[in-house]
Amino acid sequence: MFERDRKSLSLYCFPCAGGSANSFLRWRTSLPPWIRIRPVELPGRGVKIREPLLRDFDAVVENLTQELVRESSDRCVFFGHSLGALIAYRCVYALRARRKGEPMALIAACSAAPCRRRDERLARLKTDEDLIGELVRLNGTPPELFKSKELLRLALDTLAADFAVCSSFSFKKREKLSLDIVVLGGRDDMIEEDALSAWREETLGQTALLMFAGGHFFFNENENVFFARLISELDRTSRASCRCDCVNR
Template identity: 40%
Template sequence: MTASTVTLLCLPCAGASATMYLRWRRALPAWLRVVPVELPGRGERYAQAYAADLDTLAAQLCDRHESDLQGRFVLFGHSMGALLAYRMASRLRRQGRRLPELLIASASPAPALRDPARFDGLDHDDALIADMRKQGGTPEAVFADDELLRLALDTLAADYRLCKSHRYAAQPPLPVPIAVFAGREDDITPLQVSGWGAETSRGHTEAWFDGGHFFIRHQELAVLAVLRDLLAGLDCKANHHATALPA
């Protein structure tokens, strides 16, 4: 690894696995070391039990990826992954460990403005399927295959239980700049997006994209272009005020 290499740890959304980021390894420049993070119960960790507690999962991920959290690194998380990235950064700060140069929260309300009631009633297959279709991130092939659908439903249900368990605990702002990616047609409000600014003492930026909750997939080229620009500018002085990035 060269001195200029930046490790980009990518945390998946609820119901997803590390595979959602595999294409990024080919699409991003070589100086970015993309590390798709696998959560228990899926992919290469399929045999492991789903996580039952956000803080415990964040602690496990910090330990599992200890070698990746050295040198220059950035945490990226989409939806539930953004909440996990925030919990990981908070844990690293409490332990006096090296902090990320940037935390990127995609398609996620600020931790203080998340509403656990959003997951009420999503505890049976029909409701989960309806929610999957509404969010628009699940390929039709999954709905057409009983085995794939069963796995997707079980994983999503476990992750939604994790999300519903979230309770915000106020803490001093992180000394880490935060970039927020958001979809213009997502249910997440501008207020919930701008709320991330309260979690950092180093300023936050916002990048808005066309599309709903899965703009990260439907607008992938635009997302990666903004991501490249952000990471290429890590050595610049952090902006201490919220600004809008072009999408």
């Protein structure tokens, strides 16, 4: 398939706790034109800075689903990092309930499977010192942020709200999804491989677990390796979809 003949694919990117859509904008320079990056913004940050931060998981899903119903297409993949993977997963169910169908695939990075969530530790991170310690541990925050009182205050308030969102998630068994799920993990991250592998319990489709050198933000530490593998997975998904389209005609 020549590049000019390839059908485009929209990659909806859901950020981690404390993150924003801006973290995905630079991906556009590292991915081919047929992959259209569509960053998903949570309330209270970025272009939604005037909206109040939400602290309830279901409220976040409802807020984002209203936008996705208007925007998402049949040829899209959801990518979620950490909390973003969990939100993306539940948005798939919310879209299906609205008879919008499922994305072509879900890519879940550094996120334990919904049935293996253990977020009690996050609920105990209450003080600014606790939250700063968590930012340092995760090693994904630009050093200059810690030098600005205003930016740090904004980051801590956002992180506290997102940790409340994590803590409010409640798992219950649902009818399994049918899409493929690709799970990405960092070998130095605290999330164990069996908690990542458990994503296979959420779908009737195929699942794959890919481990990378690095921690919770491994894709920043090994960009070239990560982008090459991401492109490969999206290419596989796109070609499989094209074959299905031909068979169903």
